[in-house]
Amino acid sequence: MISLGLEGTAHTFGCGIVNEKGEILSNEKSSYIAPLGKGIIPTDAAEHHSKVKEEILRRSLEKADITMRDIDVIAYSAGPGLAPCLLVTANFAEKISTDYNKPLVPVHHGVGHIEIGRLTTGAKDPIIVYLSGGHTAIIGYTEGYYKIFGETENITLGNVVDMLAREIGLSSPGGPYIEKLALKGNFVELPYTVKGCDLSFSGTLTAAINKLKRGIPKEDICYSVQETCFSMVVEVTERALAHTGKNEVLLVGGVAANKRLQNMFDVMVGERGGKLYVVPHEYSGDQGAMISWVGLLSYKSGWSSNLKDKINPRWRIDEIKINWF
Ligand code: AMP
Ligand code: MG
Numbered sequence: 001m002i003s004l005g006l007e008g009t010a011h012t013f014g015c016g017i018v019n020e021k022g023e024i025l026s027n028e029k030s031s032y033i034a035p036l037g038k039g040i041i042p043t044d045a046a047e048h049h050s051k052v053k054e055e056i057l058r059r060s061l062e063k064a065d066i067t068m069r070d071i072d073v074i075a076y077s078a079g080p081g082l083a084p085c086l087l088v089t090a091n092f093a094e095k096i097s098t099d100y101n102k103p104l105v106p107v108h109h110g111v112g113h114i115e116i117g118r119l120t121t122g123a124k125d126p127i128i129v130y131l132s133g134g135h136t137a138i139i140g141y142t143e144g145y146y147k148i149f150g151e152t153e154n155i156t157l158g159n160v161v162d163m164l165a166r167e168i169g170l171s172s173p174g175g176p177y178i179e180k181l182a183l184k185g186n187f188v189e190l191p192y193t194v195k196g197c198d199l200s201f202s203g204t205l206t207a208a209i210n211k212l213k214r215g216i217p218k219e220d221i222c223y224s225v226q227e228t229c230f231s232m233v234v235e236v237t238e239r240a241l242a243h244t245g246k247n248e249v250l251l252v253g254g255v256a257a258n259k260r261l262q263n264m265f266d267v268m269v270g271e272r273g274g275k276l277y278v279v280p281h282e283y284s285g286d287q288g289a290m291i292s293w294v295g296l297l298s299y300k301s302g303w304s305s306n307l308k309d310k311i312n313p314r315w316r317i318d319e320i321k322i323n324w325f
Pocket of ligand 2: 109113132133134253254285286
């Protein structure tokens with residue numbers, strides 16, 4: 001069985017092809033770049049996806065060395081995400097599913113990040129730390145669902161680094177720039193807000209921006225934002241590990257690429273005698289292989305979505321029955 005998956009929830013349009021053994025045959029993508037100093041403009045990102053979709057599909061099939069006839073199931077990212085982007089992706093998936101008479105499976109973007117992480121790292125039953133542009137959540141599998149143990153109460157960690165980068169005058173996505181600047185910084189105190197297992201980053205970001213405006217070097221701000229926010233995420237994850245008795249941690253999503261974050265997790269998980277898994281860089285950001293893989297798992301396990309519409313910009317991960325775990 002071969003699955004073709006289309007990702008297009010936000011900045012990236014991707015097409016990945018995966019077989020039943022979990023071999024990734026291709027994973028082509030193209031990303032919309034937000035204008036300097038600005039965030040994603042949803043309609044512009046959707047226009048980007050619309051322009052590149054045929055070419056990305058063609059390249060993905062070519063790389064996998066197959067044709068549409070060899071595909072058994074078509075999956076697409078149905079949410080959560082930016083509505084204009086989701087619609088371009090869903091309509092395109094629907095069109096090729098009709099044209100080639102293939103079953104169509106809507107996939108939750110977050111489940112995609114988790115399952116590609118489990119597939120590519122070999123983590124079995126981890127606490128998942130899902131840190132992307134749209135999500136900051138500490139998740140674990142319990143009784144048929146990916147349960148959220150803790151999440152952000154306001155902005156995501158991805159938002160923090162991107163908004164800070166914008167304030168400094170760097171383009172989005174800002175994470176890699178912040179990480180680089182942080183290497184030369186010293187610590188300044190910033191608000192640290194953990195409530196139970198939930199996190200609040202907005203006060204930290206506001207304080208950081210105020211300090212920046214008052215002339216504290218940007219390197220110090222970047223370093224301190226990283227140290228403060230990452231410590232908050234590590235603290236909550238440790239609590240989730242203690243609560244569930246799980247001993248694996250899996251970092252997924254774009255922010256997982258951050259080496260300082262990985263290092264802090266390595267120390268915490270190591271001290272507990274557990275094991276840390278980090279999704280490989282090529283699969284940490286948005287791409288189609290993760291959608292393709294979940295599409296295949298869903299299809300094989302007879303899963304059907306609870307979606308009323310073809311997209312759901314606010315689809316929650318804990319609404320989805322995980323039949324294949
Ligand atoms: P995703 O939505 O999963 O594609 O992740 C995108 C987010 O990851 C953006 O907010 C990026 O700024 C962030 N990101 C990417 N690389 C890094 C990094 N090295 N450190 C921190 N954040 C990063
Ligand atoms: Mg993502």
